[in-house]
Amino acid sequence: MxxxxxxxxxxxxxxxxxxxxxxxxxxxxxxxxxxxxYVDDGPPTLTLYTVMKKTGxxxxxxxxxxxxxxRIMFDxxxxxxxxxxxxxxxxxFGMSDRAVEFYIDYHARETxxxxxxxxxxxxxxxxxxxxxxxxxxxxPKGFCNKSITAILxxxxxxxxxxxxxxxxxxxEYFASRPGVTTRRIVDDSPDDNTGMIAAPNLLRAQQLRNxxxxx
Numbered sequence: 197m198x199x200x201x202x203x204x205x206x207x208x209x210x211x212x213x214x215x216x217x218x219x220x221x222x223x224x225x226x227x228x229x230x231x232x233x234y235v236d237d238g239p240p241t242l243t244l245y246t247v248m249k250k251t252g253x254x255x256x257x258x259x260x261x262x263x264x265x266x267r268i269m270f271d272x273x274x275x276x277x278x279x280x281x282x283x284x285x286x287x288x289f290g291m292s293d294r295a296v297e298f299y300i301d302y303h304a305r306e307t308x309x310x311x312x313x314x315x316x317x318x319x320x321x322x323x324x325x326x327x328x329x330x331x332x333x334x335x336p337k338g339f340c341n342k343s344i345t346a347i348l349x350x351x352x353x354x355x356x357x358x359x360x361x362x363x364x365x366x367x368e369y370f371a372s373r374p375g376v377t378t379r380r381i382v383d384d385s386p387d388d389n390t391g392m393i394a395a396p397n398l399l400r401a402q403q404l405r406n407x408x409x410x411x
Contacts, residue, residue, distance in 0.1 A: 219273070219334035224282030224289070232282050232290030236267045240322030244344075246311040246367040247303045255363025256308060258341045259299070260348075264319070264326035267291040269299060272335035272343040276302050285334040304383035313370040314377045321351055341366055 240263055247257040260270045269288040276299055277283070281290045291299070304310045317325075328347045335343045338361075345359040345366055358365050370376055 219285075219336045221285055221334040222283045224284055228282040229284065229289050232280070233266045234290050234292045234295070235265070236263050238263060240264055240317050240319045242315050242317055242322070242325060244311075244313045244315075244366065244370045245300070245303070246313075246363045248309050248311055248364070248367075250307055250309060253364065255341070255365075255367060257303065258344050258363040258366060260325075260329065260344050261291060261296070262322060262325045262329060264322035266326075268326065268329065269296075270329035270332070270344065270347075271299075272332075272340040273337045274340065284330070285332070287330050300381050301383060301385075304381050305385045305387050306383070307387055309383075310381040311367055312379050312381065313367065315370060315373050316375055317351075317353070321353065325351055 241261075243261040243263070245259040245261065246255050248255055257274065258272075259274060262268055262270065266289070269291050270286060271288055272286045274286065276288070278288075278295070278298060281288050281295055283289070288295075288299075300310050300312070325347065328350060332343060332347060341363045342359070342361055345357050348354040348357045348366075349359060357369050360366075371378065
């Protein structure tokens with residue numbers, strides 16, 4: 197059985213590699229980044245966003261928001277863009293509450309939900325995470341979760357995060373962490389939703405009492 201799995205994996209490898217194109221490098225000017233910087237009053241946190249297919253519960257994308265000296269979004273190989281949110285190699289600056297709403301609504305739609313998991317961390321861990329994501333570089337397509345778990349493993353207290361390609365596994369790891377706050381965001385917008393924000397009555401958030409009940 198293991199031999200069959202290895203053969204199948206070997207046959208699929210070219211398809212996987214072909215889907216992971218070259219990373220797209222972006223580098224916003226210093227002035228734009230400085231102007232956009234958003235400092236949140238809340239405690240230092242790491243927030244994992246997982247885009248989940250409604251049918252089958254397959255993870256399609258991962259993003260990591262860091263609230264350190266400023267609040268930034270690491271959206272590796274992501275397609276989210278906004279003219280007022282400068283980006284440097286998959287790090288998006290200016291993540292105010294409104295910008296976070298834009299980010300969530302961009303991904304949530306009739307076939308995908310967004311799982312938000314917030315974990316409080318020390319200021320030292322948040323600043324280290326901020327440094328790591330800002331120095332990681334542009335991420336090739338298909339490597340979103342791989343890059344996030346690689347960074348997490350370098351942070352104190354997160355060394356045991358499972359590395360790999362699958363966003364759902366990282367989501368389940370976050371769900372097992374003490375102190376995590378989880379919610380599932382559901383949006384009825386059609387799949388071709390390319391707008392930044394949907395009508396308020398279409399966007400609703402469900403607080404989950406048990407973060408393990410995500411399927």
